Amino acid sequence: MIYNSFSSSIITWYKANLRSLPWRETQKPYLIWISEIILQQTRVTQGLPYYYKFIQTFPTIEALANADEQEVLAIWQGLGYYSRARNMHKCAQEVVNNYKGCFPMSFDALLKLPGIGPYTAAAIASLAYNMPIPVVDGNVYRVLARVFGLKNNIADAKSFRVFFNLSEELIDHNHPGNYNQGVMELGATVCLPQNPKCNFCPINESCFAKQHNTQSKLPVKIKKSKKRNRFFTYLVIEVNGKLAMSERTKNDIWKGLFEFYLIENKADTSIDEVENTLLKNLLDIDAFLTNTTQMPKHILSHQTLFTSFLHFKLTTNTNVINWLKENELVLYSLEEIDRLPKSVLITNYLNNVLK
DSSP states (O other): OHHHHHHHHHHHHHHHHOOOOGGGGOOOHHHHHHHHHHTTTSOHHHHHHHHHHHHHHOOSHHHHHHSOHHHHHHHHTTSOOTHHHHHHHHHHHHHHHHHTTSOOSOHHHHHTSTTOOHHHHHHHHHHHHOOOOOOOOHHHHHHHHHHHTOOOBTTSTTHHHHHHHHHHHHSOSSSHHHHHHHHHHHHHHTSOSSSOOGGGOTTGGGOHHHHHTOGGGOSBOOOOOOOEEEEEEEEEEEETTEEEEEEOOSSSTTTTOEEOEEEEESSOOOGGGOOOHHHHHHHHHTOEEEEEEEOOOEEOSSEEEEEEEEEEEEOOOHHHHHHHHHTTOEEEOHHHHHTSOBOHHHHHHIIIIIO
16 A cells, blocks of 8 residues: 555655754754744745854854844844744744743644744644654645645645545554655756656655546635735935835734835835825925836736836935934944845845945
8 A cells, every 4th residue: 555655655755864963963843943934935045144144143042032023023134924034933932931042842833833833833742842742834735636636625724634634544553754854955946836757756656646647636726816016116215325214014924124215105116296295295395316226027926016216315404303203214324224134125236226
């Protein structure tokens, strides 16, 4: 039966083909946790430099817990999904304060920590503590759907339990970490979303998708949500060689990041549409428009951003100072801005236009 040979084939293949990655050379829960959070929504090649930078800056969970949130966000800059970084910071503080700096040796307790869901909890439990808890991520969905011919819609949250239950039957109780790593590695390097390398797969002879030529149809993923378009106009206000920025406080993916004065409308915005009377007067009377930059559209998971930057130079006067204070804007030099946590949108503009 394929159930009997699946896990042993996966583990044997994994030991012979695993990529050398630093978090595979340790059983320290902290390092495993850091790698798993970074690799969510992130390719290994992109995440590896961040992993090294993170553990160099925060070598222990105590160092991370005691850090300032802005410092954590600055290290994270460029990875996106900034809630991951904020939750990491909160999680580190909770582990230090409530568990004396050691991650709990319980799957249920791990699930209660900020930013840790079933996947990350299973990864820590199996890789650090050798507990037979299966991981289920995109790679696991793809491998199991193809091998066993599962046609459940993986975009439906209800399907998780189907794949988790099957994984519980398949996992090797003696080597749960190697099994979990093996299935994910197979999905990442062989059982690819497009053009899978079936000839190099250790279980191709018993794979449902290979036998029925349905690799391109599995796993089934039907999304119901539609992307929305958003239109951002950033006013880059320069005063005496410094740029005005503020920390974003809205509870969204950019919370805690720094940005220029933002106007968001249902379509592209012109200066004539500025509603702030004082700002309108400043731009009409005292400002000098140096350039207008339309950035390439920025595609996120549930939205597409159309962004433009309007760069104005102003001279210091009472009205300018009052407007900056009213909008909680602070003037920073480019060197200071380099050290602030920023979104990819802002970073690309600074790197491609102002430098």
